[in-house]
Amino acid sequence: MKYDEKRDFMRTNLDSEMHYRQVDSNQFNLAKCISLSGAGVSFITSIICYEGEALEIKIPPQNVITHVLTAFV
Numbered sequence: 001m002k003y004d005e006k007r008d009f010m011r012t013n014l015d016s017e018m019h020y021r022q023v024d025s026n027q028f029n030l031a032k033c034i035s036l037s038g039a040g041v042s043f044i045t046s047i048i049c050y051e052g053e054a055l056e057i058k059i060p061p062q063n064v065i066t067h068v069l070t071a072f073v
Helices: none
Strands: 012-022 029-037 040-044 055-059 069-072
Touching: 012 040, 029 055
Parallel strands: none
Antiparallel strands: 012 029, 012 055, 029 040, 055 069
16 A cells, blocks of 8 residues: 555544544533544544544444544644
8 A cells, every 4th residue: 555645643534423522511512523543533523623623532332342442633
């Protein structure tokens, strides 16, 4: 695989359901995860999120042997 992009981590396209919450909230919101890398996540949601805002994200697996991906960004 040839990798020409100038970044530290390769970006992986997901197109998957994602849940997230602001760290000061207990309510999770639904979003669509577009892609993620070792340094960030790209997603679409109907609720405004600001760059740099601290979030907890959860991406459910698409099979039964994989655990939920949980991250604080």
